[in-house]
Amino acid sequence: MKVYEAIALGAKELESVCPNPRLESELLLSHSLRIDRVKLAIKRDEVLKEEELERFLKYIEKRKSRIPYQYIVKKQHFMGFEFYVDERVLIPRPETEILVEEALKRMKSGDLILDIGTGSGAIAISIAKLFPDCKVYAVDVSEEALEVAKYNAEKLGVAEKIIFIKSDVFSNIPQDVKFDLIVSNPPYIKKAELENLQEEVKKEPILALDGGEDGLFFYKRIIPDCKFYLKKGGRGLFEIGYGQREEVEKIFLENGFDEIEVIKDLAHIDRVIIGRYNL
């Protein structure tokens, strides 16, 4: 089978699965051939080797079973860096880059940052990469997620700037460490909404999605305990889901935070909430 024929076949197979079947077919074929997608055009009339075609068809089958593209190619770009991802971690989302950008704007030399629920390490590692003089604690309750995060930290050359701890929220963080910023993109989907999620999202770890009955479980756990771990004047920065702003703002105000700010994403949805701990 020739390259252009394989692309057409893949696109047809993926028609009912994704909005851009041809693009995904091209991307999966270029991944099978270990080349850049732009190079496909030059190879259009070349005949695929048996193992290349086999690999491609295997990827198409996986994608047809609604496995996210990123889990098939085992990577996702975030803040300009290539992160390894697989079923052990949430696929980092573009809107989470807002959280990183807002954190970076508020950092100063020597700052100590805590990332709760680090997953692939996307937030912690990007901060460590982009802010030269800082130290980051990255925690997750999932041992498997921490394996991926550590791998990414090594791969991206910042392992020595990050301390990884298996911890249920704050449980294993030493009480004497005080942070300048606590950041988190916690699970925030309401339990009842989990079953209506897109099939691809359902392939992501439930632990990374389930925000309890009202979706606010983690904000209610994290924000009150920030007082034990934030320096006075330190800030909490959290990603929030659609419609969660008011409730999370209330939790901030009830727990000694002021100067609340909310940052919208490109779809004009409140996406990041920031508060200053001032007690």
Ligand SMILES: C[S@@+](CC[C@H](N)C(=O)[O-])C[C@H]1O[C@@H](n2cnc3c(N)ncnc32)[C@H](O)[C@@H]1O
């Ligand atoms: C929405 S994902 C965010 C992953 C990553 N920070 C990102 O933004 O792509 C939430 C993460 O919180 C972790 N998590 C869930 N419950 C936790 C808990 N009790 N303590 C610490 N981390 C937890 C999950 O394992 C998951 O990695």
